[in-house]
Amino acid sequence: MIQPEEIRISVIVDNTPLSGFSSEHGFSLWIEAGGSTLLFDTGRATAFASNLRQLDIELSRANMLVLSHGHYDHTGGVAHVLQEVPAMKVCMHPGALTRRWSIREGVAKPTDMPADGKEAIRALNPSQILNATGPMEILPGIWVTGPVPRVSKFEDPGGPFFLDTEGAAPDAIEDDLSLWIKTTEGLVIIAGCCHSGLVNTINYIRTVSGEKRIASVVGGLHLSSATTERLENTVQALKKFSIGRIHTSHCTGNEATELFAHRLGCPVSATAAGLRLTP
Ligand SMILES: [Fe+2]
Numbered sequence: 001m002i003q004p005e006e007i008r009i010s011v012i013v014d015n016t017p018l019s020g021f022s023s024e025h026g027f028s029l030w031i032e033a034g035g036s037t038l039l040f041d042t043g044r045a046t047a048f049a050s051n052l053r054q055l056d057i058e059l060s061r062a063n064m065l066v067l068s069h070g071h072y073d074h075t076g077g078v079a080h081v082l083q084e085v086p087a088m089k090v091c092m093h094p095g096a097l098t099r100r101w102s103i104r105e106g107v108a109k110p111t112d113m114p115a116d117g118k119e120a121i122r123a124l125n126p127s128q129i130l131n132a133t134g135p136m137e138i139l140p141g142i143w144v145t146g147p148v149p150r151v152s153k154f155e156d157p158g159g160p161f162f163l164d165t166e167g168a169a170p171d172a173i174e175d176d177l178s179l180w181i182k183t184t185e186g187l188v189i190i191a192g193c194c195h196s197g198l199v200n201t202i203n204y205i206r207t208v209s210g211e212k213r214i215a216s217v218v219g220g221l222h223l224s225s226a227t228t229e230r231l232e233n234t235v236q237a238l239k240k241f242s243i244g245r246i247h248t249s250h251c252t253g254n255e256a257t258e259l260f261a262h263r264l265g266c267p268v269s270a271t272a273a274g275l276r277l278t279p
Pocket residue numbers: 026027071073074192193220250251
């Protein structure tokens with residue numbers, strides 16, 4: 001079983017940077033755990049490639065690229081990765097290739113994976129793709145959820161997301177998945193955007209894994225536009241889990257990070273591009 005102190009996570013892309021690194025609205029992590037190495041998401045645009053160089057990361061060392069979902073801010077570097085490492089295995093839900101938009105004030109903006117990324121994935125040998133249509137162990141001790149059941153009444157995908165430009169078909173972002181690592185101290189849960197809802201995601205992982213202890217939660221928790229009521233309900237639910245530590249990233253929002261720090265009784269800190277952490 002993997003020891004938590006053996007896990008190393010480098011934040012390649014985040015909404016804020018450490019000095020000397022680039023930032024953008026996007027997310028990407030480099031995860032080393034139990035002899036396996038994973039690239040989790042690929043940021044939005046130029047910060048991804050420049051921070052890889054700054055962090056001295058060799059993409060060819062990754063056993064796999066995992067895509068948390070198909071949004072542009074997590075898939076902007078897909079074409080770059082597959083050009084650099086054509087034999088890379090890719091784990092994702094097939095819905096990550098879906099066309100989709102966000103609609104604000106009547107204006108529809110595409111939010112799907114850039115065309116060059118979709119093309120690069122479609123050109124892969126089918127044996128390189130792991131379709132995460134359900135929970136699966138992708139590397140020893142490392143799992144992805146596949147689609148997360150939407151159970152809690154107070155959580156939603158967290159934005160005006162649609163599968164059409166008219167706003168007739170809401171996008172539940174079914175392709176959203178999270179990852180977990182089974183460690184001797186409990187679960188290390190890693191989320192990209194967590195459109196399924198943080199409480200839904202944790203509940204599902206605890207049920208599927210059979211492990212109730214949560215060593216830490218890392219990633220984008222998509223609470224930056226959450227109502228006060230949703231934040232309060234989230235805090236009440238998280239208190240019941242007894243989480244060891246939380247590292248908030250990307251779309252979590254300062255308000256949620258501060259609220260968790262004040263109310264949850266565990267260390268809570270925000271990540272930044274360039275940060276290396278042990279979860
Ligand atoms: Fe995101």
